Amino acid sequence: MAEAIEQKELVRKDYVSDVEVRWCVGCGDYGILKSFTVAMAKLQLPKEKVCIVSGIGCSSRFPYYVDTYGFHSVHGRAPAVATGIKLTQPDLSVWVITGDGDALSIGGNHFIHMLRRNPDINMILFNNQIYGLTKGQASPTSPIGKITKSTPFGLIDGPMHPLPMALTAGATFVARVPDTDGAMITDILMQAHKHKGVAFVEILQNCNIFNDGAWFPIAKKANRAENSIVLKHGEPMTFGADNTKGFRLNGMNIEVVDMEKDGVDISELLVHDAQSQDATLAFKLANLAHPEFPYPVGVFRQVEAPVYESGVRKQEHEVAEKFGNADVEKMLHSGETWQVEA
Amino acid sequence: MAEAIEQKELVRKDYVSDVEVRWCVGCGDYGILKSFTVAMAKLQLPKEKVCIVSGIGCSSRFPYYVDTYGFHSVHGRAPAVATGIKLTQPDLSVWVITGDGDALSIGGNHFIHMLRRNPDINMILFNNQIYGLTKGQASPTSPIGKITKSTPFGLIDGPMHPLPMALTAGATFVARVPDTDGAMITDILMQAHKHKGVAFVEILQNCNIFNDGAWFPIAKKANRAENSIVLKHGEPMTFGADNTKGFRLNGMNIEVVDMEKDGVDISELLVHDAQSQDATLAFKLANLAHPEFPYPVGVFRQVEAPVYESGVRKQEHEVAEKFGNADVEKMLHSGETWQVEA
Amino acid sequence: MQKEVSADKAPDKSSPIDEDRRSNAPEELDITTIRFAGDSGDGMQLLGTRFANTSAVFGKDVMTLAEYPAEIRAPAGTIAGVSGFQLSMGPQDIYTAGDMVDVLVVMNPAALKSNLEHVKEDGILIVNEDTFTAKNLKKVGYDENPLENHALAGYRVFPVGISRLTALALEPLGVEREQVNKSKNLFALGLICWLFNMPLDNTLNWLKTKFGKKPDVIKANTEALIAGNKYGDSNQLFATSYVIKKREKQKQPGTYRYLNGNSALSMGLITAANRADLHLFLGSYPITPASDILHELSRHKEFPVTTFQAEDEIAAIGAAIGASFSGSLAVTSTSGPGMALKTEFIGLAVSIELPLVIINVQRGGPSTGLPTKMEQSDLFQALWSRPGECPLIILAANSPKDCFDTAIEACRLTLKYMTPVIILSDGYIANGSEAWRIPSMDDLPEMKNEFYTNAKKFHPYQRDSKTLARPWAIPGTPGLEHRVGGLEKEDITGGVDQSADNHAKMVHFRAEKVARVVADIPPLEIEGDKDADLLVVGWGSSYGAITRAVMNATDDNVSVASVHLRHLSPLPQDLGDILKRYKNVLIVENNLGQLWTLLRSIYLVDAKLLSKVNGVPFKISEIESKIHEMVKG
């Protein structure tokens, strides 16, 4: 493979392709795209070393807009395609872009199987709680009772929870971020890239056409301080305008305390540990729902584990070492053979 | 539909079909089949009210052997078929029989989606950690390093954990039982049947041809007392030959204590609560692995939640009440119409 | 060749049709084709639908074609973002949405640029001149404003300040700019209604029902509509208005409505289930252009209809099969990529011999292809996509309203023969609309169904001697407990049987069962000149274009006949004889020759092919010229 020629510094614009962006005006996807290219530039990733794979959906148009290698595959199956890419070229930076329907409905199985294998792939789920591209049907993250085109009298099916699912499947990096916080998106995408192993990032995304405001209580700038809580590894879990509220453990349960009102010292608060091997805390945090709790965002979990493609390559090398290198003639002549003389 | 004529009491044999059983001699499936028919007889379920749906695999041959309605469908998709059946006839007792490959590999998505919807269907997974019918390839529950026909140099992919996955997907009844304990299988299947909502039961099953002994450390009669722990709702978690060992909570972690050696009183032990709405405890228990811990078996979780097919039917009735009953003519004439006179 | 001047200055020479007739008496027109085009956000589909509806209610024959981009909203003002809606209306016998356009209404430069090729010479262009700004012009590569140079010479151009005039009309209401934007299309609707002397009442009524809870919106839209209408009336821009001629042939008496193919299909399914006294079950997963079937059926839960939005297309058909096994009239609906995913389960459905209706609303392929365009390229797939010998029944709908009859026929056959039926529709007729005479229940075929209950002599695979159907014995029935599955089944008992002779027998039974459906197919109707040398054969949505082309040719004294196939598997019994009677056979398809391949193989007929695979339905003229060419030799 040709090696990159010495690169001049890349700026955000370098990562922007010349394809016209085809999302509705006001769509949350624009902000994510921007923060993504900012992250690319901050990481100075050589463009030819980045490969973005998507399924089908509004969100899945994403690869067209980034000037790297890109693959707009079929609905729900981007993780499979990405795994094939990563197994072939382990040193590419591979990103899966997906929607709530794409990843969790038709693609639910590939999603969990990719996570359990732990390849070094970054998966970003644009969760707008709706099917955007097909014009507004219920998605697996739509809440019970939701009126949509396919549920005119209200949705009955219980929802799927992407973060608990990712944690259970074995994701080694799990994060959540609102589409309104560009800086946080960039930061978390950079962390995801640096993490060795699979990274799963849920972005709370607004579809202003078919599900406008679904995340406003959490994601609107004005609401973020009170209604969300930013998890930071090693720091006590606080939230609120002045960070005067926080989480405390009570038995196995998490409770909200107001340090001033309740007379609780910051030392009594839960300290976030994203790196613990035991995923209980991450799982509990991932299960907290608004409005009962402020909605946790940030990095829930980041642990080390054997990376899939490295294991695969290592085995290939070990076999080659043990049994000798590629020799077609030898293979063809293996087993019992006999000679017919001329 | 014709109503069942007054039934005489049914015995186990009544549930046994006349199809010759085609499993290998010594296969764990035999015992499960027997315990299943015992449960049927104990429940006195009218045979015509039972419908067993399976995918493909050794385990999925199960429906042929039971003299009820049965459906041997395609690989991995039994949950979908079962959901269609349940939505059409909510009063049937519907059972999904599946294997670790069938349910978790090709069928992983249908598995989690059925659970999230919570229909009153009982799903029994025969987990033998191998593909039996196709003669011995790795399954998603095979452990890392496992040598199989498809992994001659050892398996690299990290495993899937059926119980945590079921809990995360939202299963309202979750249990595990070894294939060697017929009485417990019968008991748990009866509980699963009585539970309103989806029930998920994992059976640790021995495939004596392609994966002999995979569960022996836990499931062999002689090992059960020391290496497994039977969860009983409302009772302290004890195990060991004389039930002198148990689980205690330490912070958020579970630890094993020897009541005698460690001087721990039984009152300090964790008390099993399968019915708590918060699934943390069930999830933690489901994540305990042998040999670090005795392997938990029994009912991990059993909670009430709206049942899917009831919700669907209720909505249909509500709509009928609100907008008037089925009237084709009215529907055809709805909207703007005009008259062409003769 | 005159360039029309702006409305503000009363023109000297401005009659669109005839310079001399500047009277108030509207001019009579025969078939007229109108196209609305604008940005995806401009509400063109609504505008078109409302106008078509009005024409239909007003007694005209109408047929429509919806064209919209694959994106929710491509960038505003770009060619890719243009959404179009075409309709053809006339006193009678409207078979297609029209070839070339008489009147084009465009909301922006992109719409003009991408649609001008469809307009007839000397056609009318109504243009929202407010959008012809330098920026917008540049976006689509216009160096100069085509309204201001000679680019539109050859058309009759009417620039109207639609944006400005709508804003003006709504000013008194003090509504937000967004609402002004949203009401523009109603201004256009008012204007075009004036131009064709159509009444506004049914739109006014519709506004009230549609926006019942939003009086502000009703008000704004009403004002815009009326303003547009008055604008036509009160100024001298259009020297003439038009009316569509009175019909000559009396239309069949009855109650009519206007509807599109997806609605017609949905209603057909509900009607069939109701008549068979079965619970209707739809297992589906959203996909363009089939989603509206899911939406429509979801609105009719009272029948009862159960709609199950599954996690994917595989689960959708899986659930439908489960529903069928337990006694629902089961349906699954999708488009090409979804059909691909259903393949394995369709094989199972054929093998277990249960009723099932599978709907494929075809779009452009392969792969994701052209999601919002039509094509007829899934016939091979319907016939032969399954592994193994796996025959089933295939029907094709040929127009929006025909979707109703096709749905009824599919349900009837699947219940009678206990084997799946595939319905092929496509994006053109699914979203296209026409007027439909609502049938009386007596017009519809019988649709009885009885589940099998006789426990004494039950064998799951014992066949009806005539239809070869096996009994439908559903769970809950005492004494009929039995097992089904995808492994080869023993004849009569249905037990698993892998033996050679039995397999051969079952393969032939399944084939023969489908073959016997020919007994249910009525003789084909030959249109045009039965004694012609040339026979045109088509299937599906090309019906209108072919029929009209044959009519036109006949009017031109060209002798030609046509048959159109609704039943594609099995083919009608009389087709072979008919094909043999004609010296030349022409097969017309929106694919590379799929029916053509089939008919050549079965009948060894050296048929010719008129193929078109560009996502757009056939024009009448395309077929007409091919007919002329072939007749001339």
Place this chain on the structure above:
Amino acid sequence: MQKEVSADKAPDKSSPIDEDRRSNAPEELDITTIRFAGDSGDGMQLLGTRFANTSAVFGKDVMTLAEYPAEIRAPAGTIAGVSGFQLSMGPQDIYTAGDMVDVLVVMNPAALKSNLEHVKEDGILIVNEDTFTAKNLKKVGYDENPLENHALAGYRVFPVGISRLTALALEPLGVEREQVNKSKNLFALGLICWLFNMPLDNTLNWLKTKFGKKPDVIKANTEALIAGNKYGDSNQLFATSYVIKKREKQKQPGTYRYLNGNSALSMGLITAANRADLHLFLGSYPITPASDILHELSRHKEFPVTTFQAEDEIAAIGAAIGASFSGSLAVTSTSGPGMALKTEFIGLAVSIELPLVIINVQRGGPSTGLPTKMEQSDLFQALWSRPGECPLIILAANSPKDCFDTAIEACRLTLKYMTPVIILSDGYIANGSEAWRIPSMDDLPEMKNEFYTNAKKFHPYQRDSKTLARPWAIPGTPGLEHRVGGLEKEDITGGVDQSADNHAKMVHFRAEKVARVVADIPPLEIEGDKDADLLVVGWGSSYGAITRAVMNATDDNVSVASVHLRHLSPLPQDLGDILKRYKNVLIVENNLGQLWTLLRSIYLVDAKLLSKVNGVPFKISEIESKIHEMVKG
């Protein structure tokens, strides 16, 4: 008609072939067909494979057929549980595993009952008499012991106490009963080797390699093998032993091995990748009868080969497509139900125009069907299962060893034309084995590949003017960053383009690209009498039976020719002319007429069909009699 007596009593009249020749000189035989049958647990596949291997190593031509139940182990002693292995061996020109059987070795009553129909009149039956207990006989519905009544009159029956004698031989070793059971088949192997004067050494060597770490097992099996051999030698049961005649035509010099179709395919893929200097990637999901390709490739990681056992067939091909996009030689392997699931992704592969080899080892359908039986009923699926116009290249392998060449050819074409290739194999040749001359590397076609790197003039969909292939530009290459996907692509640039003309153009490009592969297809070879009136046409695994049938007919002075197709899409350029040269054309297929449909349609030839759909390959005699019938008729 004599019933053979048990070995213990020296018979008066017991020569199996000729009563008068009771000498030690073995009798010479020409083509001989032997079948081993027993319970699934009896190790019949191993016994058969070992014997076939021995014969092959010993210089005989051999071809084999494996038949086993769909269950891992059906109930012991039942008909359903019988596993069979047939082989035909001869001095040369062995084309099939044989029609009727000369020697049947059965391990139990079920095996006898279900296999007797395959035995020639006067054929030899070697029967493990120990299993003919009342209980076992009853299980399969024998009222009396067929060894004791006249049921087997007409055969030469040799009852042998295989179980008892094996136990006796192993007694000194003190092994467990289970091991005795497992060694029975080696006793039988020893006996049959004696009967055909085959050496034991290569089996002895094989035992050592296979059970290297289990000396007890080696010992037990060795003892059983030798005991069986000695048993033949040391008693008077068989009056004669046999040898297969010396070959007349010298076999092509070289190194030979014996192998089955799945192994040959796997090695072909590795060889191709190695020669093209590409990483081989297999995405697969286990399924009978294709799983062994996954197993075999997994054993060769050193090349390197990456084998990815995916969560399902969809992910398997998805990963393969990803691997291809990034520069692997990508393959996916499956059988019918799995092919069904891959349909959507195959459409994507055609649309994005990347190399991909898709292997379908066909089994009996529809649905789960007959998982362990052969069929050729997935040709339609290969051709036409995808929505949209979606052409690709299709090749069929015609024998076990031909799988190697087919794999090489598939890789060559997919790399050259940048479009997917489907390989059709089937259960017969996948598990069937024959001797194969290992090619020298020089015999193999060139297989160079260079990734595109020129950033200056890169357009993802700019085509090679000859092949219409687009450039393969893989991630990691600076300056070639681009996007691919399933939406219709703009010609040259590859950007998304939904416009009508472009779509039409791309549809035609894709079709034309596949059509141009004809340039790579060598002229067809006509076998038999070129000037005959009758031409037999086949494809896939019927090659052997057709070829032999034509040879036999020719020997009988019946004039007939045959051609066999490896390339099914596109078809060879000269096929049309060839078909036209013959008065009658007969198409032979294990389906209801799929190639037949295709050829009739394309060439308008009124071909006749010899169809067989029962899970079993054609017998030579079936084709022969059809030839006779057609030549006479």
